[in-house]
Amino acid sequence: MAYTYKVVPFAVVPPQRSTRMENLATAAAEMERLVNQWAASGWEFMGVQQVQLADFATHYDVLVFRADA
Numbered sequence: 144m145a146y147t148y149k150v151v152p153f154a155v156v157p158p159q160r161s162t163r164m165e166n167l168a169t170a171a172a173e174m175e176r177l178v179n180q181w182a183a184s185g186w187e188f189m190g191v192q193q194v195q196l197a198d199f200a201t202h203y204d205v206l207v208f209r210a211d212a
Contacts, residue, residue, distance in 0.1 A: 144211065145212035146209040147211075147212045148189075148207065148209050149181070149208045149210070151177065151181070151205060151206045151207075151208070152203060152205055153173075153174065153191065153203075153204045154203070154204065155170040155173050155174075157169050157170070174206070177206060178206065181208050185210050186208035186209065186210050187209050187210065188206065188207075188208055189207040189209055190206075190207055191204055191205070191206055191207070192204070192205050192207055193205075
């Protein structure tokens with residue numbers, strides 16, 4: 144079966160003066176929102192990947208989705 148893939152940047156800016164657990168909860172809630180948003184459009188969540196830029200110092204997290212082609 145053929146698939147089409149979608150890669151969505153994922154970054155969260157936590158509120159100031161929050162604890163590590165509050166930061167984690169903020170990130171989890173945002174990730175859940177995005178996964179549900181794309182799932183409602185027919186995209187299946189595949190996972191989180193890290194993209195490294197050519198400077199080897201910069202990394203970004205992306206969410207990967209797929210749908211039937």
